Amino acid sequence: MKIITVCSTKGGVGKTTISYNFGEWLAFNDYKVLFVDLDQQCNLSQLYGLNKQQNNVGNIFDKNAEEPVKIAHTDNKNIDFIPGNENLHNIIRVNETDSNKNMRLYMWFFDNYDTVKVYDYVIIDCHPYFDTLSKNAVVLSDIVFCPITPTEHGYEARFTFKRDLELYRSEAIDFRTRKSYINADVYYIGNMVKHNTESSKKFLEIIKGDSEIIAVLPDRELFNKTTLEHQPLIKMENSGSTKYNRYRTVFKTINEEFTKMKATVDSVD
Ligand SMILES: Nc1ncnc2c1ncn2[C@@H]1O[C@H](COP(=O)(O)OP(=O)(O)OP(=O)(O)O)[C@@H](O)[C@H]1O
Numbered sequence: 236m237k238i239i240t241v242c243s244t245k246g247g248v249g250k251t252t253i254s255y256n257f258g259e260w261l262a263f264n265d266y267k268v269l270f271v272d273l274d275q276q277c278n279l280s281q282l283y284g285l286n287k288q289q290n291n292v293g294n295i296f297d298k299n300a301e302e303p304v305k306i307a308h309t310d311n312k313n314i315d316f317i318p319g320n321e322n323l324h325n326i327i328r329v330n331e332t333d334s335n336k337n338m339r340l341y342m343w344f345f346d347n348y349d350t351v352k353v354y355d356y357v358i359i360d361c362h363p364y365f366d367t368l369s370k371n372a373v374v375l376s377d378i379v380f381c382p383i384t385p386t387e388h389g390y391e392a393r394f395t396f397k398r399d400l401e402l403y404r405s406e407a408i409d410f411r412t413r414k415s416y417i418n419a420d421v422y423y424i425g426n427m428v429k430h431n432t433e434s435s436k437k438f439l440e441i442i443k444g445d446s447e448i449i450a451v452l453p454d455r456e457l458f459n460k461t462t463l464e465h466q467p468l469i470k471m472e473n474s475g476s477t478k479y480n481r482y483r484t485v486f487k488t489i490n491e492e493f494t495k496m497k498a499t500v501d502s503v504d
């Protein structure tokens with residue numbers, strides 16, 4: 236089992252879209268995937284009609300929750316789901332004084348290891364802040380993917396995120412051994428990269444040879460379509476519908492980038 240957190244301190248950079256399409260791509264390739272929606276916007280849960288589900292991720296963080304978390308099934312036999320909670324910030328706020336507030340997701344996975352060990356990949360979709368929720372995700376993860384976009388602030392966001400993560404890595408230590416609880420390395424995914432604009436060209440120039448940027452995804456209306464129509468790219472490609480014929484090269488590019496992302500995930504200990 237590999238646990239992947241998709242996180243950034245900038246909003247709207249494609250965390251949910253990438254989580255969704257990469258997770259569906261893994262599932263299509265016959266891997267078992269568990270999605271965890273750690274964003275109170277519940278965008279990923281909405282894609283599966285699971286945003287109003289009871290006994291969701293909130294129960295992991297709510298000390299007074301009476302029922303256990305219920306892992307939801309989806310129409311895809313290879314995808315299960317811990318749905319989001321639209322009140323998650325309040326739940327976190329109430330439990331803010333807990334000494335182990337950043338470790339609750341880790342503890343839940345540890346306690347439920349027999350249930351979760353059947354998944355090949357766990358994908359945690361975060362909200363755009365590096366706070367208690369994102370820290371819970373990172374401490375549990377083998378790898379962190381941070382999407383960055385080819386704008387000035389989009390590229391700079393990479394360094395803000397890295398600084399926050401490294402600060403957390405240095406703080407979250409076992410006091411006896413001084414070893415950090417954070418094992419995950421962060422890798423970046425260029426997203427919404429256009430093929431003909433100055434800013435995208437400059438972006439591609441800057442990232443050339445940068446081993447931390449492991450994939451580049453194009454800016455394509457097709458990505459909007461996936462979330463609007465609740466249909467992932469990999470299913471569009473394999474639907475047999477002729478209306479997707481003109482996207483063949485786009486699908487090919489994206490499959491290649493997802494292959495690189497998987498190889499990076501598989502390479503981490
Ligand atoms: N490669 C892409 N090409 C075109 N549009 C994209 C691409 N990736 C994401 N989008 C679009 O950008 C918008 C924001 O994407 P998304 O919701 O995935 O971002 P996010 O980082 O999860 O946002 P938030 O920080 O609010 O959680 C959506 O409308 C999505 O369809």
Ligand SMILES: [Mg+2]
Nearest residue numbers: 250251274278
């Ligand atoms: Mg999102």
